[in-house]
Amino acid sequence: xxxxxxxxxxxxxxxxxxxxxxxxxxxxxxxxxxxxxxxxxxxxxxxxxxxxxxxxxxxxxxxxxxxxxxxxxxxxxxxxxxxxxxxxxxxxxxxxxxxxxxxxxxxxxxxxxxxxxxxxxxxxxxxxxxxxxxxxxxxxxxxxxxxxxxxxxxxxxxxxxxxxxxxxxxxxxxxxxxxxxxxxxxxxxxxxxxxxxxxxxxxxxxxxxxxxxxxxxxxxxxxxxxxxxxxxxxxxxxxxxxxxxxxxxxxxxxxxxxxxxxxxxxxxxxxxxxxxxxxxxxxxxxxxxxxxxxxxxxxxxxxxxxxxxxxxxxxxxxxxxxxxxxxxxxxxxxxxxxxxxxxxxxxxxxxxxxxxxxxxxxxxxxxxxxxxxxxxxxxxxxxxxxxxxxxxxxxxxxxxxxxxxxxxxxxxxxxxxxxxxxxxxxxxxxxxxxxxxxxxxxxxxxxxxxxx
Amino acid sequence: xxxxxxxxxxxxxxxxxxxxxxxxxxxxxxxxxxxxxxxxxxxxxxxxxxxxxxxxxxxxxxxxxxxxxxxxxxxxxxxxxxxxxxxxxxxxxxxxxxxxxxxxxxxxxxxxxxxxxxxxxxxxxxxxxxxxxxxxxxxxxxxxxxxxxxxxxxxxxxxxxxxxx
Numbered sequence: 001x002x003x004x005x006x007x008x009x010x011x012x013x014x015x016x017x018x019x020x021x022x023x024x025x026x027x028x029x030x031x032x033x034x035x036x037x038x039x040x041x042x043x044x045x046x047x048x049x050x051x052x053x054x055x056x057x058x059x060x061x062x063x064x065x066x067x068x069x070x071x072x073x074x075x076x077x078x079x080x081x082x083x084x085x086x087x088x089x090x091x092x093x094x095x096x097x098x099x100x101x102x103x104x105x106x107x108x109x110x111x112x113x114x115x116x117x118x119x120x121x122x123x124x125x126x127x128x129x130x131x132x133x134x135x136x137x138x139x140x141x142x143x144x145x146x147x148x149x150x151x152x153x154x155x156x157x158x159x160x161x162x163x164x165x166x167x168x169x170x171x172x173x174x175x176x177x178x179x180x181x182x183x184x185x186x187x188x189x190x191x192x193x194x195x196x197x198x199x200x201x202x203x204x205x206x207x208x209x210x211x212x213x214x215x216x217x218x219x220x221x222x223x224x225x226x227x228x229x230x231x232x233x234x235x236x237x238x239x240x241x242x243x244x245x246x247x248x249x250x251x252x253x254x255x256x257x258x259x260x261x262x263x264x265x266x267x268x269x270x271x272x273x274x275x276x277x278x279x280x281x282x283x284x285x286x287x288x289x290x291x292x293x294x295x296x297x298x299x300x301x302x303x304x305x306x307x308x309x310x311x312x313x314x315x316x317x318x319x320x321x322x323x324x325x326x327x328x329x330x331x332x333x334x335x336x337x338x339x340x341x342x343x344x345x346x347x348x349x350x351x352x353x354x355x356x357x358x359x360x361x362x363x364x365x366x367x368x369x370x371x372x373x374x375x376x377x378x379x380x381x382x383x384x385x386x387x388x389x390x391x392x393x394x395x396x397x398x399x400x401x402x403x404x405x406x407x408x409x410x411x412x413x414x415x416x417x418x419x420x421x422x423x424x425x426x427x428x429x430x431x432x433x434x435x436x437x438x439x440x441x442x443x444x445x446x447x448x449x450x451x452x
Numbered sequence: 453x454x455x456x457x458x459x460x461x462x463x464x465x466x467x468x469x470x471x472x473x474x475x476x477x478x479x480x481x482x483x484x485x486x487x488x489x490x491x492x493x494x495x496x497x498x499x500x501x502x503x504x505x506x507x508x509x510x511x512x513x514x515x516x517x518x519x520x521x522x523x524x525x526x527x528x529x530x531x532x533x534x535x536x537x538x539x540x541x542x543x544x545x546x547x548x549x550x551x552x553x554x555x556x557x558x559x560x561x562x563x564x565x566x567x568x569x570x571x572x573x574x575x576x577x578x579x580x581x582x583x584x585x586x587x588x589x590x591x592x593x594x595x596x597x598x599x600x601x602x603x604x605x606x607x608x609x610x611x612x613x614x615x616x617x
Contacts, residue, residue, distance in 0.1 A: 006605050009575060010612055011475060011557040013550060018467040022481050029485070030459060030492045266544055390567055 034079040099266035100133040129278055130161065136271050137161060140283045150278075152288035160292050305331050305414050305443030306347055315340050325353045340422075347438075348417040359417055360396055363407045372398040372405070388412045388440060399424070412440045455495050458505055459488060466513060469542045473517075473550035475561065475612040483520060484547055487513045510539040562604075569604035576601055 008014075099441050107128050131138040138152045139161040151160035173187030268275055275285075297312035301320075310318070323332035331352035335345040349354055357363040367374065375397040391411030401424070408418040418438055466487055470480040491509045495502060502508050520531050535541045549557065555578050562573045575586045587597045 004577065007554045007558050010608055011554050015475065015477075016468040016471050016546070016549065017464060017482070018481070019477075022467075022484075023463060025461070026458060026481075026485055026488060027456075030455070030488055390564065390570060 005340070013384045033094060042078075061361045098268045100131060100269060101267040101277070102128075102130040103267075104128045104130070127281070129281065129283070131271055131274055131278070132159075133270065138271060138283075138288065140278055140281055140288075149291060150283050150288040151290045152285055160288070175343065299335070301333065302446070303443060304330070304349075306438060306440050308345075308438040310337070310345075315343070318345075323352070323354055325351055327351075331355065342421075342423045344419070344421040346419045347415050348419065350413060350416055352417075355419070356418065357405075357407065357419065360394060360407050360409045363396060363398070363405060363419075367398040367405070368399060372400045375399050375404060376406075408438070410438075410440055414443050415440050455492060455505070458509065459492075462506070462509060463488065465542060465546060466509075468549075469513075470517070472546055475557070479591045483516055486516050490516070506539065510542065513542065514538040558608070561608055564611065565604055565607050568600055569607055572597055572600040573604040575609075 080260070105125070125142070127142045129138075129140040135156040136152075137160040138150075140150045153160040158269075207340050260422065275283075298307055298309050299318055300307040315337035318335045318337050321334050321336070322330045323334060325331040329351060330349055332349070333347040334356050337343055337345075346355065348358075352358070357366055366372075377394070377396050379394045388411065393411050396409070396410040398409050404420075404424060405424045406420040408420075410416055410418060462553045463484065467480055467484045470483045471477070474480055474483075487509065490512050491505070494508070495505060514532070514535070521532060558577065562570060562577070564570075565573060571590070572586060575581045575589065576583070581589065583594055583601070586592075587594050590597070
């Protein structure tokens with residue numbers, strides 16, 4: 001037997017082919033109702049298929065309901081404005097410097113419209129409200145990914161949303177499209193390099209752009225859907241997009257992939273001024289405040305080989321001190337937090353010399369001698385961290401009624417122990433996240449992505 | 453294209469993709485079944501015309517795969533959801549798997565084995581050492597290496613196949 005025969009059985013090309021029995025069985029299952037069916041033993045999957053059908057129906061039906069746009073004059077509305085276009089590409093909502101409120105609606109009716117195009121863009125409508133003024137931030141969103149729900153904060157250190165969103169307009173797909181596009185005339189023909197520009201100080205510019213439909217993952221053109229024409233409406237005073245959609249008046253339908261439209265309205269004033277706009281869509285201030293406290297912040301130390309997350313709203317800013325060994329190497333990375341000065345968060349290196357307790361056994365001895373109550377003692381085998389996927393970890397937590405003491409034996413060679421002392425009245429006691437959300441990796445290396 | 457022809461044309465690609473991502477036969481069969489059953493139920497609806505059944509099929513496949521990832525990993529799967537040409541992605545991923553060596557396909561699963569099994573398996577299959585060379589390198593006897601390799605392979609089978617072939 002060859003050395004690799006066993007691997008061949010598990011991972012060989014033959015494994016990528018379905019068993020003939022499965023093919024026949026499924027083929028029988030798929031016969032029309034008036035033909036005999038072979039019922040499969042995939043009961044769970046068949047039941048789930050009902051839910052898929054509903055989703056699939058919606059995905060396919062919506063593009064069919066898309067209205068045809070009104071024909072547009074192909075010449076009169078073509079405006080050449082490269083510098084404003086470049087400004088627009090920056091996607092710069094904050095140019096509305098006085099704005100404190102943004103109401104963003106984006107719809108994509110899905111696609112494709114051409115039979116030979118395999119692209120399948122899911123139709124969606126996303127509605128986001130943002131408020132930002134001084135320390136107060138608020139957000140409400142229907143987005144299905146990322147920021148979903150409602151958040152409110154009056155703490156500048158813990159904003160209700162990543163305010164970078166205001167520079168990317170919560171619109172990754174739109175920004176991506178623009179960054180791959182070039183100006184065209186209304187027919188989709190690229191403009192000459194010396195195309196004239198005209199500047200206006202008011203009103204709306206309409207710009208046409210075309211770009212190849214690229215695969216976002218590979219940045220390579222797709223096999224079939226090669227061209228997409230976009231019609232941009234840009235506010236002359238601010239450079240802000242007010243509308244963007246496909247122009248399909250003169251472009252053949254088989255060039256279109258989907259239709260996307262974004263509208264943004266803004267307002268100024270205090271949160272009280274715009275709060276009715278939030279409540280009108282279901283925003284609940286109490287819930288939004290509570291949601292925001294769940295936000296965490298990350299500390300990353302590439303040199304030390306760790307990162308961890310903590311509740312910034314509870315803990316405040318961290319400060320790091322390093323306890324040095326006798327040879328000058330770092331023994332302990334210790335963090336204190338401005339809002340919880342009595343909390344100690346330590347990451348021990350393998351050669352840590354001066355800490356107490358010094359390891360898990362030491363803490364267990366201390367707990368036994370003091371008769372502390374065990375809160376948790378949990379061993380996990382073979383889960384570990386992305387950097388050490390097979391590490392066996394042990395989380396041990398004891399309490400004396402006033403303080404909790406937690407030791408996390410990580411099973412890794414460089415940071416073998418993480419230790420935390422938390423006064424119970426700190427509001428952070430029992431916050432297992434402070435420990436379970438530590439990630440370790442080889443010191444000096446790029447943090448690996450979470451296992452997926 | 454008749455529905456049966458569509459099935460014949462794509463069942464191996466659909467299955468191959470799921471298998472290349474999971475190397476778990478039962479799971480790949482379940483996911484494949486789910487895709488085709490859901491699509492064909494719609495194809496068979498009276499008074500309903502689906503102009504591009506192939507696109508429809510891969511649209512459902514994308515939903516099924518995305519939902520599987522979401523349930524399995526309980527986290528957003530933006531990367532997959534944002535793939536516009538899912539059919540192209542499926543073909544590309546499958547081809548990519550076919551072009552990878554056996555050890556490259558197996559490595560993510562070997563890395564999940566217990567420490568001793570992983571150590572022996574890597575020396576044996578990644579580094580190409582003989583059993584005797586491994587024993588020498590680890591300062592163990594041959595029985596240890598054989599037993600550990602056997603356990604490692606059994607663990608791999610249990611992990612990736614759901615059945616012992």
